[in-house]
Amino acid sequence: MEPCVLSILGKQFVRAVSTSACACGKRNFKKFPIYNKRGTKDFKARQMKNPHPDVPIHTYGTRPIGYKAGTSFMQIDEMIPEIVVPDLTGFKLKPYVSYRVDDVVQPAMTPEELFGAVYVKKITEDFKMGKLGPDNQPLNPSPEERLAPEEAKEKVLTIRTDIV
Structure with a gap:
């Protein structure tokens, strides 16, 4: 079949009829994965x-619970996830916190505040009653005075959260 050529103002327009499908370029199916349901x-x-070794078995994010040995599947009980849910009977708090609740912001605790919260009360009582020994050490140290610095800080932080 001879194509029809039309020329207008120096431009040529070609009109033809084709019986084959348009190729539209080369197809590369290697970049389209066809694993599992595709x-x-x-x-x-x-x-x-x-199974073909080049085509991966896609698990869609689930973890395996065993391994495949030849044609059989070996299940490992330790790999099966165990969901541990606490018993909430008698739990008094509600499971929802409103977004309208103001943010609680606590400034960083200074060493002076920590000392005042834990030790000042006992030291002033010992000083007024004359129960301080040489070098101003207490004769009968209280449990608070025997605390390590980390334990004292943890105790004060729990007290501060109870007040707020």
């Missing part, structure tokens, strides 16, 4: 019997 029924059946 393949045909025949492809899935072949993958179940003899």
